[in-house]
Amino acid sequence: MKQGLLAALFIARKDLRTEFRTKEALNASVSFALVVLMLFSFAFDLGREEFYDISGGLLWLVYVFAGALIVNRSFIREVPNDCLDVLIASPMPPWALFLGKTIASFVLLLIVELISLPVYGLFNNLQWVHAFWPLFGVMTLATWGITITGVAFSAVTVNVRLRELMLPVLHYPLLIPLLVGAMQVSTALIKGEASDIMQELRIVIAFDLIFTSLALYLIEFILVG
Amino acid sequence: MDAINQTFLFYGYTAAWIIVLGFVLILVRRGQRIDRELSRLKSLVEDKEK
Amino acid sequence: MRDKAIYILGILGTLLMIWNLHTIFVVLPGEAAQGQIGKMLFIHVPAAITAYSYYAVAVVCSIAFLVTKNFKYDSVAVSSIEVAQVFTLVNLVTGSLWGHVIWGIWWTWDLRLTSQFMCFMLYLGYLLMRPAIAEATQRATMSAILAIFAAADIPLVVMAIRLHNVRTQHPAPVLETGGVDATWWPPLATGYFVLMLIAAALVLVRLRQETVRREIDSLRRELHAM
Numbered sequence: 001m002k003q004g005l006l007a008a009l010f011i012a013r014k015d016l017r018t019e020f021r022t023k024e025a026l027n028a029s030v031s032f033a034l035v036v037l038m039l040f041s042f043a044f045d046l047g048r049e050e051f052y053d054i055s056g057g058l059l060w061l062v063y064v065f066a067g068a069l070i071v072n073r074s075f076i077r078e079v080p081n082d083c084l085d086v087l088i089a090s091p092m093p094p095w096a097l098f099l100g101k102t103i104a105s106f107v108l109l110l111i112v113e114l115i116s117l118p119v120y121g122l123f124n125n126l127q128w129v130h131a132f133w134p135l136f137g138v139m140t141l142a143t144w145g146i147t148i149t150g151v152a153f154s155a156v157t158v159n160v161r162l163r164e165l166m167l168p169v170l171h172y173p174l175l176i177p178l179l180v181g182a183m184q185v186s187t188a189l190i191k192g193e194a195s196d197i198m199q200e201l202r203i204v205i206a207f208d209l210i211f212t213s214l215a216l217y218l219i220e221f222i223l224v225g
Numbered sequence: 226m227d228a229i230n231q232t233f234l235f236y237g238y239t240a241a242w243i244i245v246l247g248f249v250l251i252l253v254r255r256g257q258r259i260d261r262e263l264s265r266l267k268s269l270v271e272d273k274e275k
Numbered sequence: 276m277r278d279k280a281i282y283i284l285g286i287l288g289t290l291l292m293i294w295n296l297h298t299i300f301v302v303l304p305g306e307a308a309q310g311q312i313g314k315m316l317f318i319h320v321p322a323a324i325t326a327y328s329y330y331a332v333a334v335v336c337s338i339a340f341l342v343t344k345n346f347k348y349d350s351v352a353v354s355s356i357e358v359a360q361v362f363t364l365v366n367l368v369t370g371s372l373w374g375h376v377i378w379g380i381w382w383t384w385d386l387r388l389t390s391q392f393m394c395f396m397l398y399l400g401y402l403l404m405r406p407a408i409a410e411a412t413q414r415a416t417m418s419a420i421l422a423i424f425a426a427a428d429i430p431l432v433v434m435a436i437r438l439h440n441v442r443t444q445h446p447a448p449v450l451e452t453g454g455v456d457a458t459w460w461p462p463l464a465t466g467y468f469v470l471m472l473i474a475a476a477l478v479l480v481r482l483r484q485e486t487v488r489r490e491i492d493s494l495r496r497e498l499h500a501m
Contacts, residue, residue, distance in 0.1 A: 149424070156417045161407040169403060170421065173396040174428050177435035184438070203435045210427055218420050221341050225416055230305075230312040233376045237315045237369040238296075241322065244368065245473070248361045252480050259487050266494040273501050 004099075007092035011100025016107060018077070025073045026108060033066040033116040037123055051124055056187030059120060060179050063139075064146060066112045068168050071150030074101050075158050084158065088223050098151065098219040105147040113139055131189040138189065138204070142182035145208045149174055152215040155222045178207040281479045288472035295465045303458060315373040316459075321466035322365040323391070325474050329359035330398070334426040337419035349415035350485035352422055353405060354478045356398050362474060363395045386436045393432045397425040411492055 019025060040058055044051070078084035087097055117135075121128045128135065153171050157163040181203035188197050295317075305311045333355040340348035370388065371381050382388065401421050408414040 152420075152424075156420055157404070159408060159410065159413055160404060160417075161409075163407075166400075166404055166407060170400040173393055173400060174424060176393055177428065177431035180435040181438075199438050200435075203431060203438065206434070207431055210431070211424070214424065214427055218341075218423065221416055222420055225412060230310040230376060233372050234311050234314055237372040238318060240368045240372065241318050241365045244361060244365050248358075248477065252477070252484070256480070256484055256487075259484055259491060263487055263491050263494070266491060266498065270494055270497060270501075273498065 004093050004096040007096040008100035008103065011087075011092075011097055012103035012107070015074075015077075015101060015104035019104070019108060025070050026111065029066045029069040029108075029112045030115055032069060033062050033112060034119060036062050036065055037116065037120055041123055048125060051126070052191050053187065055124070055126055055190045056185070057183040059117070059186055060142070060183045062116055062120065063109070063113050063143070064172070064175060064179060066116070067109050067143070067146045067150060068171065070109050070112070071105050071147060071154050071171075072164060072167055074105050074151045074154040076154065076163065079158065094220045094223045095216045097223070098155065098216065101154075102148050102151045105151055106144055109143050109147055110139065113143065126190060128190050131192065134189050135186060138182055138185050138201070141201075141204050141208060142178055145178045145204065145211060146175060148208070148215050149211050152211075152219065152222065155219065177203055181207070277479055277483060281476050284472050284476035284479070288469050288476065291465060291472070292469045295462055295469055298462045298465075303462065309377060312373060312376045315369050317462055317466045319366055319369040319373065320463065321470045322362045322369065324467055325470040326359040326362040326366060326394075328471065329355040329362070329474060329478070330394070330426070333359065333422055337422035340415055340419045341423075344412075346411070346415060346489065349418065350482055350489075351478070353402075353418060354481035354485060356401060356422065357481055358474050358477045360395065360398055360402065361477070362470065363391060363398075367391060367395065386433070389436050390429070390433050394425075394429060397428060398422075401425065411489070 040062075044054075046054075075084065078087060088094065117128065117139075120126065150167075150171055153167055153174075157166050157170070160166050181200040184200040185197045185204070188200075299314055299317050303314070305313060333352045336348040336352040336355065339345070340352065367388075370391075374383070375381050401418060404421065405414060405418055408417060
């Protein structure tokens with residue numbers, strides 16, 4: 001168990017280091033998020049008050065689009081040179097490999113989110129600083145849900161034709177409950193009406209717990225067969 | 226009101242059966258296709274064995 | 276043997292259905308508040324329950340496949356999901372037509388409509404992914420994983436939307452409240468039984484195709500080896 005966790009951290013460090021050397025996925029994801037943010041300002045012509053009502057929803061749309069670009073790379077980057085086969089054949093348990101990859105994607109997506117949040121606030125005249133820490137908490141929880149399912153599907157679709165197309169088709173419908181919850185909570189936090197967000201938050205947490213355990217349990221079937 | 230009610234009830238049941246029928250047709254066509262493929266492969270195997 | 280079963284199920288289902296349609300359209304009067312359109316219930320609700328029954332079969336078979344690696348379970352799972360999709364579509368379309376009359380709109384994002392639509396989308400992904408995986412074992416394994424994920428997601432979808440949208444315009448579900456006239460129960464139950472029979476026949480047809488497909492795969496390998 002402890003060895004597995006260490007191996008997971010090792011994999012996460014390896015993935016993050018490769019990513020930070022090239023910054024391929026990170027750059028693409030951040031610039032994509034910015035483009036989507038800009039498009040929103042053309043798509044909606046709303047008053048300031050009205051914008052607050054949909055602020056959380058839009059925020060998570062940006063995040064989930066950016067997330068697709070990041071989790072997409074997670075397992076596919078190991079396909080050239082048969083790296084994936086080597087990793088699976090290594091003594092580390094499959095769940096550790098999977099957990100490590102999830103942690104790496106999680107950190108990357110969180111970085112993208114932290115970059116785009118101020119830009120989002122700036123573009124739309126949104127006051128969000130007062131709610132930063134609770135918002136950060138929601139972002140952490142929901143981003144974990146996005147990455148753990150996304151990386152699991154990334155592993156599922158490694159051998160699928162047109163996998164870049166297939167991943168969002170499979171991933172987004174699954175994310176609906178998580179996103180509904182995260183959007184509600186974020187809107188309430190930005191508007192400063194965070195009185196009864198516990199129920200929505202519970203769904204986000206339930207999603208995290210259910211899919212983390214399910215994915216960690218099933219990953220052996222996905223990777224080893 | 227009752228007339229439009231009847232009409233849409235009719236549409237509903239018709240749509241339901243068209244959907245099921247459409248699926249049956251898809252099944253039949255796919256079945257024919259894979260049956261053809263099977264016999265084609267079988268004859269190919271026999272040819273090679275000779 | 277299997278062909279015979281398909282015919283028997285199909286004929287039995289059709290005969291029962293004709294008898295049931297006679298009860299629905301000729302014997303029963305219209306619903307008190309909705310008039311004739313209320314009778315949409317007899318196809319709408321059985322279709323939904325039939326779909327859910329076969330989704331349940333699919334998830335059980337998917338787990339069974341992961342445990343046993345027996346391809347029979349994979350075939351049953353994919354056949355059930357495909358047939359269940361058809362009945363989900365029937366459920367959505369009949370509901371939409373009913374909504375057009377009673378609500379004046381084709382669609383609304385209320386709890387049941389949304390969750391049913393999500394269900395459809397989740398399993399649509401399943402059906403789209405299958406042909407994109409070439410290797411049989413891998414295809415079966417990944418499909419089973421996907422089916423399990425989808426099944427775990429459905430209760431969460433329902434929970435999330437229930438919170439999001441408390442006021443639902445959907446009539447109280449018959450099964451939870453029992454709020455229909457006693458004369459409506461027999462045709463409703465028969466409707467479900469009829470659709471289950473027809474769905475079973477369709478699953479069997481689809482199952483045969485999966486068997487043929489596996490045969491084709493092995494023949495291809497044989498040819499390749501030569």
